[in-house]
Amino acid sequence: MLQALDAADVQFIVVGGLAATIHGSPRLTQDLDIVYSRTAENLERLVRALRPFHPYLRGAPPGLPFLFDARTLKSGLNFTFVTDLGWMDLLGEITGGGDYDRLLPHSSDLQMFGVSIRVLNLEKLIEVKRAAGRPKDFETIAELEAIREELKGR
């Protein structure tokens, strides 16, 4: 999925569990969370990249008329999808972090498996998890802060 996004020049930032993994978290995550730029061009690129994987609204009854296109993305903001390659959350903005443009200065470029991706920095990841204030994130926040302490202690 990341390869497809990179190949289509989609502007996105990896957040959530995969970002935590990249920073060193041993926690198991099952979905890919990205914050995407909502420019018209990027919505088109996003659709072109993901359509082959048949995104469908997660939890929705099968057979619901759903068209994955730029217009649908423009009408909404945050989407939770099931795709042929797994679960994916497309986020127009996140609590405590805002949209793509606001998160961009808090992200870094990363090369992995020949793919170029942007990932949210550890500090900002902690900040947005704290801002969300969800009890389910408490363990993750503790873990991310422990990672920060370990990195500082090096």
Place this chain on the structure above:
Amino acid sequence: MGYHPSAMDPVIEAYKKDVDRTLIRENLRCTVEERILNLIELQKLAVEARRAGQAARAAR
């Protein structure tokens, strides 16, 4: 409704005591690609465990 960040501090500190830092240190020794590959293997294990659990329940 979320918790105010300052109200979370003692809770996070309590959780931090139980963080397995040996896992974190092992992970920090890995490259990012190695961390992702470990995650993929863990995901495969979770899928297989889920399948095995469902099969066992169905056989009861």
